[in-house]
Amino acid sequence: MDEKFDIIQKVLLGDTSEASLYRTSQILRTQGINPKVTVEFISREEGVFCGIGEVSQLLSRNLPEAFRDDVWALNDGDMFKKNEVLLRISCTYAIISQFITAINGFIAASSGWATASKECVDASEGIPIVNFGASQVHPNAVGAMDYSSIQGGAKGCSSLIGGTLADLTPVGSMDESLVLLSGDVVEAADSLVTNLDPELPKVVSIGIIGDEAEEAKKIVENFPSIRGLKIETPHERGGANGLIIKEVRERLDQLGFSNTQLSISGDLDPKSISRIVEIEKEWQSDISKIMTPESEDNQVSSNLNRRIVQVIGIERYIASHKPINVASHIKTIDGNPVAKRGQIPGLTPTSRLSKVIFE
Numbered sequence: 001m002d003e004k005f006d007i008i009q010k011v012l013l014g015d016t017s018e019a020s021l022y023r024t025s026q027i028l029r030t031q032g033i034n035p036k037v038t039v040e041f042i043s044r045e046e047g048v049f050c051g052i053g054e055v056s057q058l059l060s061r062n063l064p065e066a067f068r069d070d071v072w073a074l075n076d077g078d079m080f081k082k083n084e085v086l087l088r089i090s091c092t093y094a095i096i097s098q099f100i101t102a103i104n105g106f107i108a109a110s111s112g113w114a115t116a117s118k119e120c121v122d123a124s125e126g127i128p129i130v131n132f133g134a135s136q137v138h139p140n141a142v143g144a145m146d147y148s149s150i151q152g153g154a155k156g157c158s159s160l161i162g163g164t165l166a167d168l169t170p171v172g173s174m175d176e177s178l179v180l181l182s183g184d185v186v187e188a189a190d191s192l193v194t195n196l197d198p199e200l201p202k203v204v205s206i207g208i209i210g211d212e213a214e215e216a217k218k219i220v221e222n223f224p225s226i227r228g229l230k231i232e233t234p235h236e237r238g239g240a241n242g243l244i245i246k247e248v249r250e251r252l253d254q255l256g257f258s259n260t261q262l263s264i265s266g267d268l269d270p271k272s273i274s275r276i277v278e279i280e281k282e283w284q285s286d287i288s289k290i291m292t293p294e295s296e297d298n299q300v301s302s303n304l305n306r307r308i309v310q311v312i313g314i315e316r317y318i319a320s321h322k323p324i325n326v327a328s329h330i331k332t333i334d335g336n337p338v339a340k341r342g343q344i345p346g347l348t349p350t351s352r353l354s355k356v357i358f359e
Helices: 019-031 053-062 065-070 092-125 139-151 160-166 178-182 187-195 212-222 242-254 270-288 300-305
Strands: 036-042 071-073 085-092 128-132 203-206 228-231 261-266 309-315 324-335
Touching: 019 092, 036 128, 036 270, 053 071, 053 085, 053 092, 053 187, 065 071, 071 139, 092 139, 092 270, 092 309, 092 324, 128 270, 139 160, 160 187, 160 242, 178 187, 178 203, 203 212, 203 270, 212 228, 212 242, 228 242, 242 261
Parallel strands: 128 309, 203 228, 228 261, 261 309
Antiparallel strands: 036 085, 036 324, 071 085
Protein backbone atom coordinates (compact mmCIF):
# COMPACT_ATOMS: atom_id res chain seq x y z
CA MET A 1 0.00 0.00 0.00
CA ASP A 2 1.26 3.48 -0.86
CA GLU A 3 1.51 5.21 2.50
CA LYS A 4 1.25 8.98 2.32
CA PHE A 5 2.37 9.87 5.83
CA ASP A 6 5.71 8.82 7.26
CA ILE A 7 4.58 7.50 10.64
CA ILE A 8 7.52 6.31 12.73
CA GLN A 9 7.74 2.63 13.61
CA LYS A 10 7.37 3.21 17.36
CA VAL A 11 3.92 4.70 16.76
CA LEU A 12 2.87 1.83 14.50
CA LEU A 13 3.90 -0.64 17.18
CA GLY A 14 1.95 1.16 19.90
CA ASP A 15 5.05 2.19 21.86
CA THR A 16 3.77 5.76 22.27
CA SER A 17 0.76 4.52 24.23
CA GLU A 18 0.24 5.80 27.73
CA ALA A 19 1.43 3.21 30.23
CA SER A 20 -1.94 3.08 32.00
CA LEU A 21 -3.67 1.94 28.80
CA TYR A 22 -1.01 -0.66 28.12
CA ARG A 23 -1.20 -2.05 31.64
CA THR A 24 -4.99 -2.14 31.55
CA SER A 25 -4.91 -4.18 28.35
CA GLN A 26 -2.37 -6.54 29.91
CA ILE A 27 -4.59 -7.08 32.95
CA LEU A 28 -7.66 -7.76 30.79
CA ARG A 29 -5.70 -10.14 28.58
CA THR A 30 -4.60 -12.09 31.66
CA GLN A 31 -8.24 -12.28 32.75
CA GLY A 32 -9.40 -13.34 29.30
CA ILE A 33 -11.58 -10.22 28.90
CA ASN A 34 -11.76 -8.62 25.44
CA PRO A 35 -15.16 -7.03 24.72
CA LYS A 36 -16.10 -5.09 21.63
CA VAL A 37 -16.10 -1.38 22.48
CA THR A 38 -17.03 1.84 20.74
CA VAL A 39 -14.59 4.66 21.39
CA GLU A 40 -15.53 8.24 20.58
CA PHE A 41 -12.98 11.03 20.24
CA ILE A 42 -14.71 14.22 21.32
CA SER A 43 -13.50 17.82 21.20
CA ARG A 44 -13.75 20.06 24.24
CA GLU A 45 -13.47 23.20 22.09
CA GLU A 46 -14.31 24.31 18.57
CA GLY A 47 -11.88 24.25 15.68
CA VAL A 48 -10.93 22.79 12.29
CA PHE A 49 -10.64 19.01 12.02
CA CYS A 50 -7.48 17.40 10.68
CA GLY A 51 -5.53 14.19 11.14
CA ILE A 52 -7.78 11.51 9.68
CA GLY A 53 -5.16 10.62 7.06
CA GLU A 54 -2.65 9.55 9.68
CA VAL A 55 -5.34 7.85 11.75
CA SER A 56 -6.55 5.75 8.81
CA GLN A 57 -2.98 4.87 7.87
CA LEU A 58 -2.28 3.71 11.42
CA LEU A 59 -5.50 1.70 11.54
CA SER A 60 -4.83 0.14 8.14
CA ARG A 61 -1.75 -1.47 9.68
CA ASN A 62 -3.51 -2.74 12.80
CA LEU A 63 -7.28 -2.96 12.36
CA PRO A 64 -8.64 -6.29 11.02
CA GLU A 65 -10.93 -6.18 7.99
CA ALA A 66 -13.88 -7.23 10.15
CA PHE A 67 -13.90 -3.87 11.92
CA ARG A 68 -13.10 -1.50 9.05
CA ASP A 69 -16.73 -0.69 8.38
CA ASP A 70 -17.02 0.62 11.93
CA VAL A 71 -14.71 3.65 11.62
CA TRP A 72 -16.44 7.00 11.14
CA ALA A 73 -14.98 10.50 11.17
CA LEU A 74 -15.23 14.09 10.04
CA ASN A 75 -13.28 15.08 6.93
CA ASP A 76 -10.07 17.07 7.05
CA GLY A 77 -10.94 20.77 6.90
CA ASP A 78 -14.39 20.38 8.52
CA MET A 79 -15.29 22.89 11.21
CA PHE A 80 -16.44 21.37 14.48
CA LYS A 81 -18.07 22.66 17.65
CA LYS A 82 -17.35 22.06 21.31
CA ASN A 83 -18.39 18.57 22.50
CA GLU A 84 -18.75 17.27 18.95
CA VAL A 85 -17.70 13.74 17.99
CA LEU A 86 -14.71 13.87 15.64
CA LEU A 87 -14.02 10.14 15.26
CA ARG A 88 -15.78 6.93 16.26
CA ILE A 89 -14.19 3.46 16.20
CA SER A 90 -15.80 0.12 17.10
CA CYS A 91 -13.63 -2.97 17.60
CA THR A 92 -12.35 -5.21 20.35
CA TYR A 93 -10.62 -3.43 23.20
CA ALA A 94 -7.36 -5.34 22.81
CA ILE A 95 -6.95 -3.99 19.28
CA ILE A 96 -7.66 -0.33 19.90
CA SER A 97 -6.28 0.18 23.42
CA GLN A 98 -2.61 0.60 22.53
CA PHE A 99 -3.39 3.11 19.76
CA ILE A 100 -5.85 5.40 21.55
CA THR A 101 -3.05 7.72 22.69
CA ALA A 102 -1.57 8.08 19.20
CA ILE A 103 -4.95 8.59 17.54
CA ASN A 104 -5.89 11.25 20.05
CA GLY A 105 -2.55 12.96 19.47
CA PHE A 106 -2.87 12.90 15.69
CA ILE A 107 -6.23 14.64 15.90
CA ALA A 108 -5.38 17.07 18.70
CA ALA A 109 -2.13 18.33 17.14
CA SER A 110 -3.25 18.40 13.52
CA SER A 111 -6.56 20.09 14.36
CA GLY A 112 -4.66 22.66 16.42
CA TRP A 113 -2.46 23.57 13.46
CA ALA A 114 -5.44 23.65 11.09
CA THR A 115 -7.39 25.85 13.50
CA ALA A 116 -4.50 28.31 13.84
CA SER A 117 -4.21 28.47 10.06
CA LYS A 118 -7.89 29.33 9.72
CA GLU A 119 -7.56 32.06 12.34
CA CYS A 120 -4.85 33.68 10.22
CA VAL A 121 -6.85 33.20 7.01
CA ASP A 122 -9.93 34.81 8.55
CA ALA A 123 -7.91 37.78 9.81
CA SER A 124 -6.28 38.37 6.41
CA GLU A 125 -9.64 39.01 4.70
CA GLY A 126 -8.59 37.35 1.46
CA ILE A 127 -4.83 37.95 1.41
CA PRO A 128 -3.28 34.48 0.87
CA ILE A 129 -1.60 32.97 3.92
CA VAL A 130 1.54 30.82 3.67
CA ASN A 131 2.93 28.72 6.51
CA PHE A 132 6.66 29.20 7.16
CA GLY A 133 6.69 27.33 10.47
CA ALA A 134 8.86 24.34 9.55
CA SER A 135 11.73 25.44 11.79
CA GLN A 136 9.48 25.80 14.83
CA VAL A 137 8.44 22.18 15.42
CA HIS A 138 10.13 18.81 15.84
CA PRO A 139 11.26 17.66 12.37
CA ASN A 140 9.17 14.50 12.64
CA ALA A 141 6.08 16.72 12.78
CA VAL A 142 6.92 19.18 9.99
CA GLY A 143 5.01 17.36 7.25
CA ALA A 144 1.87 16.92 9.33
CA MET A 145 2.04 20.54 10.52
CA ASP A 146 2.38 21.96 7.01
CA TYR A 147 -0.32 19.63 5.65
CA SER A 148 -2.67 20.64 8.47
CA SER A 149 -2.13 24.34 7.75
CA ILE A 150 -3.32 23.76 4.18
CA GLN A 151 -6.45 22.04 5.50
CA GLY A 152 -7.06 25.16 7.58
CA GLY A 153 -6.99 27.39 4.51
CA ALA A 154 -3.35 28.36 3.98
CA LYS A 155 -2.43 28.56 0.30
CA GLY A 156 1.10 27.28 0.69
CA CYS A 157 3.78 25.91 2.98
CA SER A 158 7.55 26.05 3.01
CA SER A 159 8.82 22.53 3.66
CA LEU A 160 9.59 20.00 0.95
CA ILE A 161 7.69 17.24 2.77
CA GLY A 162 4.71 19.51 3.42
CA GLY A 163 4.53 20.40 -0.25
CA THR A 164 4.56 16.70 -1.16
CA LEU A 165 1.79 15.82 1.30
CA ALA A 166 -0.39 18.74 0.20
CA ASP A 167 0.43 18.21 -3.50
CA LEU A 168 1.73 21.77 -3.78
CA THR A 169 5.03 23.34 -4.80
CA PRO A 170 6.69 24.49 -1.56
CA VAL A 171 6.95 28.25 -1.21
CA GLY A 172 10.21 30.17 -0.83
CA SER A 173 13.03 30.87 -3.25
CA MET A 174 15.53 33.09 -1.41
CA ASP A 175 16.76 32.51 2.12
CA GLU A 176 18.38 35.36 4.04
CA SER A 177 21.66 33.43 3.91
CA LEU A 178 21.93 34.10 0.15
CA VAL A 179 21.86 37.85 0.81
CA LEU A 180 24.37 37.62 3.65
CA LEU A 181 26.75 35.38 1.70
CA SER A 182 26.48 37.59 -1.39
CA GLY A 183 27.01 40.75 0.65
CA ASP A 184 24.62 42.70 -1.56
CA VAL A 185 20.95 42.28 -2.37
CA VAL A 186 21.45 42.95 -6.09
CA GLU A 187 24.14 40.27 -6.33
CA ALA A 188 21.90 37.89 -4.43
CA ALA A 189 19.02 38.63 -6.80
CA ASP A 190 21.28 38.03 -9.79
CA SER A 191 22.24 34.62 -8.38
CA LEU A 192 18.58 33.82 -7.87
CA VAL A 193 17.50 34.85 -11.36
CA THR A 194 20.46 33.15 -13.03
CA ASN A 195 20.45 29.83 -11.19
CA LEU A 196 16.93 29.10 -9.94
CA ASP A 197 14.67 26.74 -11.88
CA PRO A 198 13.08 28.87 -14.62
CA GLU A 199 9.66 27.40 -13.77
CA LEU A 200 9.75 28.76 -10.21
CA PRO A 201 8.63 32.34 -9.45
CA LYS A 202 11.49 34.69 -8.59
CA VAL A 203 10.90 36.49 -5.29
CA VAL A 204 13.75 38.56 -3.82
CA SER A 205 14.06 39.20 -0.08
CA ILE A 206 14.65 42.80 0.94
CA GLY A 207 15.33 44.51 4.25
CA ILE A 208 17.82 41.94 5.53
CA ILE A 209 20.94 44.11 5.29
CA GLY A 210 19.60 47.40 3.95
CA ASP A 211 16.66 49.80 3.84
CA GLU A 212 13.57 48.13 2.41
CA ALA A 213 12.53 50.96 0.09
CA GLU A 214 16.04 51.51 -1.26
CA GLU A 215 16.60 47.81 -1.90
CA ALA A 216 13.20 47.52 -3.56
CA LYS A 217 14.18 50.31 -5.96
CA LYS A 218 17.49 48.66 -6.80
CA ILE A 219 15.91 45.31 -7.49
CA VAL A 220 13.11 46.46 -9.79
CA GLU A 221 15.46 48.73 -11.72
CA ASN A 222 17.97 45.91 -12.25
CA PHE A 223 15.40 43.13 -12.69
CA PRO A 224 12.19 44.75 -14.00
CA SER A 225 10.52 41.39 -14.70
CA ILE A 226 11.00 40.05 -11.18
CA ARG A 227 7.86 38.37 -9.83
CA GLY A 228 7.90 39.93 -6.39
CA LEU A 229 9.68 41.24 -3.33
CA LYS A 230 9.51 39.75 0.13
CA ILE A 231 9.91 42.24 2.95
CA GLU A 232 11.98 40.59 5.67
CA THR A 233 12.68 43.34 8.14
CA PRO A 234 14.58 41.66 11.01
CA HIS A 235 12.76 41.04 14.27
CA GLU A 236 15.47 43.11 15.94
CA ARG A 237 14.30 46.10 13.88
CA GLY A 238 10.62 45.60 14.62
CA GLY A 239 9.81 43.18 11.81
CA ALA A 240 7.73 43.88 8.73
CA ASN A 241 4.81 46.12 9.63
CA GLY A 242 2.06 47.92 7.80
CA LEU A 243 3.86 51.26 7.62
CA ILE A 244 6.94 49.75 5.96
CA ILE A 245 4.72 47.85 3.54
CA LYS A 246 2.81 51.01 2.64
CA GLU A 247 6.01 52.95 1.96
CA VAL A 248 7.50 50.25 -0.25
CA ARG A 249 4.21 49.78 -2.11
CA GLU A 250 3.83 53.51 -2.79
CA ARG A 251 7.43 53.91 -3.95
CA LEU A 252 7.13 50.96 -6.33
CA ASP A 253 3.89 52.37 -7.76
CA GLN A 254 5.50 55.76 -8.30
CA LEU A 255 8.35 54.07 -10.16
CA GLY A 256 5.85 52.35 -12.44
CA PHE A 257 6.15 48.88 -10.88
CA SER A 258 2.61 48.44 -9.62
CA ASN A 259 2.62 44.84 -10.90
CA THR A 260 5.55 43.85 -8.72
CA GLN A 261 4.04 41.79 -5.94
CA LEU A 262 4.87 42.30 -2.29
CA SER A 263 4.90 39.64 0.38
CA ILE A 264 5.85 39.69 4.02
CA SER A 265 6.71 37.09 6.61
CA GLY A 266 7.51 37.21 10.26
CA ASP A 267 6.27 36.46 13.74
CA LEU A 268 2.74 37.42 12.75
CA ASP A 269 -0.53 36.39 14.38
CA PRO A 270 -4.20 37.17 13.69
CA LYS A 271 -4.01 40.50 15.56
CA SER A 272 -0.99 41.77 13.63
CA ILE A 273 -2.52 40.53 10.37
CA SER A 274 -5.67 42.50 11.17
CA ARG A 275 -3.56 45.62 11.68
CA ILE A 276 -2.02 45.16 8.24
CA VAL A 277 -5.50 44.84 6.75
CA GLU A 278 -6.57 48.04 8.51
CA ILE A 279 -3.57 49.90 7.08
CA GLU A 280 -4.52 48.55 3.67
CA LYS A 281 -8.02 49.98 4.05
CA GLU A 282 -6.60 53.35 5.07
CA TRP A 283 -4.24 53.22 2.08
CA GLN A 284 -7.07 52.52 -0.33
CA SER A 285 -9.18 55.26 1.25
CA ASP A 286 -6.37 57.80 0.91
CA ILE A 287 -5.93 56.91 -2.76
CA SER A 288 -9.63 57.35 -3.46
CA LYS A 289 -9.57 60.80 -1.87
CA ILE A 290 -6.79 62.10 -4.12
CA MET A 291 -8.25 60.72 -7.34
CA THR A 292 -9.42 63.24 -9.92
CA PRO A 293 -11.28 62.72 -13.21
CA GLU A 294 -7.92 63.02 -14.97
CA SER A 295 -6.40 60.26 -12.83
CA GLU A 296 -9.12 57.68 -13.32
CA ASP A 297 -7.18 56.01 -16.11
CA ASN A 298 -3.82 56.46 -14.42
CA GLN A 299 -1.67 53.93 -12.60
CA VAL A 300 -2.78 55.10 -9.14
CA SER A 301 -6.43 54.23 -9.65
CA SER A 302 -5.57 50.57 -10.17
CA ASN A 303 -4.36 50.40 -6.57
CA LEU A 304 -7.99 50.35 -5.42
CA ASN A 305 -8.38 46.91 -6.97
CA ARG A 306 -5.15 45.46 -5.50
CA ARG A 307 -4.03 44.30 -2.09
CA ILE A 308 -1.24 46.11 -0.30
CA VAL A 309 0.54 42.74 -0.14
CA GLN A 310 -0.15 39.61 -2.16
CA VAL A 311 1.05 37.05 0.42
CA ILE A 312 1.48 36.94 4.20
CA GLY A 313 3.91 34.37 5.60
CA ILE A 314 3.43 33.05 9.14
CA GLU A 315 6.65 31.94 10.83
CA ARG A 316 5.51 30.74 14.25
CA TYR A 317 1.84 31.19 15.09
CA ILE A 318 0.55 28.14 13.23
CA ALA A 319 3.45 25.87 14.16
CA SER A 320 3.38 26.76 17.84
CA HIS A 321 -0.39 26.72 18.28
CA LYS A 322 -1.64 24.56 21.12
CA PRO A 323 -3.32 21.25 20.28
CA ILE A 324 -7.10 21.12 20.32
CA ASN A 325 -8.41 19.61 23.55
CA VAL A 326 -9.59 16.16 22.43
CA ALA A 327 -10.55 13.29 24.72
CA SER A 328 -11.38 9.65 24.04
CA HIS A 329 -14.31 7.90 25.74
CA ILE A 330 -15.66 4.35 25.69
CA LYS A 331 -19.39 4.72 24.96
CA THR A 332 -20.52 1.10 24.42
CA ILE A 333 -19.30 -2.28 25.64
CA ASP A 334 -20.61 -5.27 23.70
CA GLY A 335 -23.41 -3.01 22.45
CA ASN A 336 -24.46 -1.81 25.89
CA PRO A 337 -24.41 1.95 26.56
CA VAL A 338 -21.79 3.07 29.10
CA ALA A 339 -20.18 6.31 30.22
CA LYS A 340 -18.18 7.68 33.09
CA ARG A 341 -19.79 10.15 35.48
CA GLY A 342 -20.82 13.43 33.87
CA GLN A 343 -21.53 11.88 30.47
CA ILE A 344 -24.60 10.35 28.90
CA PRO A 345 -24.16 6.61 28.25
CA GLY A 346 -24.24 5.41 24.65
CA LEU A 347 -23.32 6.90 21.31
CA THR A 348 -23.34 10.67 20.99
CA PRO A 349 -25.96 11.81 18.44
CA THR A 350 -24.35 13.10 15.24
CA SER A 351 -25.11 13.04 11.53
CA ARG A 352 -21.82 14.56 10.34
CA LEU A 353 -19.52 11.55 10.40
CA SER A 354 -18.54 9.77 7.19
CA LYS A 355 -17.33 6.21 6.90
CA VAL A 356 -13.54 6.12 6.64
CA ILE A 357 -12.45 4.42 3.43
CA PHE A 358 -9.27 2.36 3.69
CA GLU A 359 -7.15 2.24 0.56
